[in-house]
Amino acid sequence: MEKIRVALIGNPNVGKSQIFNNLTGGKAHVGNWPGKTVEKKEGTCVHKGAEMHITDLPGTYSLTAHSIDELIARNYIVEEKPDIVIDIVDASNLERNLYLTLQLLELEANIVIALNKWDVAKDLGYEINVEELSKLLGVPVVPTIATKNIGMEELKNAVIGAAKAKEKRRELIISYGKPFDDIILKIASIVQKDKELSGKYPVRWLAIKLLEADEEVLKLIDRSLCKEEVMRQLSEAKKILEEDMETALAEKRYTIIGEVILPKVLIGAKPLTLTDMLDKAFLSKHLGIAIFLALWWALFRFTFDVSRPFSDLIGMLFSKLGEIASTCISNPQLASFIADGIFGGLGAVLTFLPPIFFLFLGLALLEDSGYLARAAFVMDRIMYKLGLHGRSFIPMLIGFGCNVPAVMATRTIDKEEDRILTTLVNPLMSCSARLPIYVLISSALLGSYAAAGVYSMYVLGIVLAILMALLFRRTIPYFKGKPSPLILELPLYAIPTVKSTLIHMWERGRLFLRKAGTIIFLGIIAVWFLSNYPWEAVHQGDKVMLENSYLAILGKFIEPVLHPLSFNWMAAAALLFGFIAKEIVVGTFATFFGLREEAGRELSEALRSAGVFTPVTGLAFMAFSLIYTPCIATVGVIYKETGSWKWTIFTVSYELILAYVVALMIVTFGRLIGFA
Amino acid sequence: MKRKVENRWIVIYAVVLGIIYIIFGAAEFVLGICNLFSLMGNAGFIEVIPADIFGGFAALVIGSTYLSALSLLKGLRESLGYILVGLFLSVVYGAIYLLIVCADGFGILLTSLEGEAWTWEWLTRGSAGSGLLRPEIWLFFMSLPLAYLTLRKTERRGLNMPKSRESL
């Protein structure tokens, strides 16, 4: 079977992932680009006896050396030399999209243009002359509507056709006008002499990049024999042309698009659309933020209240399984292991699945409809004042579900400093795993103020996140300076498709699932082991003497440190396990009281009557759980995303210290006003 | 002219809805605050309006959005924009509360499998405050005719929303 290597590229928001899914049937192999944190998606498509191996390149507006995404895309095309590059162009946004197309043509990539969102363009009143466009650019152009799976066959045919006709491809030379063209030719002819370079890279492209002072290309030339000559030409050029050639050339490209291509290709007025009408309200100075908050609340209600019965169902299922196991297995140790350890563990982990998936579903809807960009717009001003980037609020939102995908979501923030700052304060967003802790303690100890107790933790988290962000901005030299300004494209509003929304939800959710399946589960087994052994000491006849378990020993060991906070060894042990995963904290308490059910009144009662906490120390404990180090999985992700031990350790340390300080303040304040 | 008259009706309809949302929103909000500090016990007012701080706030937002349709001075386009967004929010909240009621029902089904008695209580009392009696649900249904009228108007003006949306 003939093998064709295909790369997909295009601006953000053009429907690239939809086309990828259409071509590969949704089956993708996801990994990372080597040495980078950017995701790499690959898949295959078989069509008419040819096997297409498809790689999804990062969405980008251009192919400069200024951002990781662009470099990855560019390097892939230049070094891997895919047989075909499918350039996905948004038909409703032709002018800007063609900028990337021109860059691809200069890279001498063998492209096939997928002119996507054909229906949207028509709705906007555009008429595009596809034949003329194809003629001008010298490449096949295939109109598509990815969401309706229209044009996919033609696209595949075009890819196969173009792959076969590779040698006969017409070379397109983009003329930049007199002074530029001459210099480009001169530099190109010099570079041509270096056989190694000219064999690997398109020479004209190298010349243009040198003129633009492209860092990566300069590095290439650095090791070349023709370096001196090239440098000489460049300094000559600088005298004749303007200083900032990169921008000058960018302008030239747009001039070509606007004056040469579009007039022959595009007809259509640009009426203001439904999108602009909706934006009047969504971006309104007075209502914009309020609407965002209202939608955020709706998202929360959806996440927690609609998912609840599903969580209950899962809990019921596993406790039933546990019961069956304990009655069927005669060996008490094995029975306990299977029933409490495995089933109990799985049950505890999977109860968190519904809220997280519901949250991501809601977020996917907001994102795909186009609203989320508007939210970034209205929140930008506030975020900026807090020292955070406008887009920081998305990871914050996700953080309320689970910090692991939240930290990964910081990738959309360009500037490193902004990204790291957002990552540092992200764990203060109370993730859904901490909620059971609040509910347990509030219902056990706060009486009628229980709801207030739970709310207050969320508020506390947000307040602290703000304070820390401001503090770090002011005091840590690395963060000094303002966050980078907002440049964000607001896409047209549209009704999300079921398929793409579900795929989005799954992409984020599976990260939690992976963490859940491994770390939390192992953590629960660890708790089981430590709380049940040494077996004889713990299980004396019918009674369960937890004070004799390893868990208790561990807790008592740490207890002195937490003494000022009035946390006893149970709390200490619970917190210790909370480091592994916050989901285990409540389970640890349940184990102490010999209960398998973690939810429910029994545990609250037990907690209250055992006198482990007073209302004040309970509140302090909640605050401590909120603030202290994030779970292991989050720490792991922080390390991966920041790429440095320094920041990871910093996060863990400052949060431990902050947690201790805040808890201490609560306890002290409580004592002062008389609530011991 | 028929068009001008129809416009005015749409705006009035929206404004009326807006006022009702604001009234209920304020009530829910105030009750919620009282509940938080245990000032009045745990009940909702007239068993229909739940004590809900954030839900009340949201209703206030929806109401304000509808009321902003009064900016007809700035042109019909602006006014319609607010109405459409108001409708969107009505639908979102109506749907969510309905879903919550269903979820409660599902939850009761589960407990009945565990042996507890089946009740129909979830229809009128539950996580969504007053269940099906929740004002926002009724207001959602009341917004539907407005939705029909407004969408018909935007279609005629040729401002269709593209029914496709791709994502990165």
Next chain:
Amino acid sequence: MAETIPLAMLQENCEAIVVEINGGMGLTRRLAEMGFTNGTRVKVLHSSPPGPILVMVRGSRIALGRGLAMKIFVNPVEGS
């Protein structure tokens, strides 16, 4: 002869032509890539200081932070 003003000061629904971008090279280039080049026609869709400004440029809607918009100089076009 229209005066040149920062984009940030352009009123809603007004159109203008980009004249100069007063930022560092990185900024100028980034804006150029998005379509903000000299001679480009832009229209302000939404502007309420001190929040960001929404501009229609080359068929797309781009949001710009206000500080950024202060660095882009434009010539307003009559009769918008």
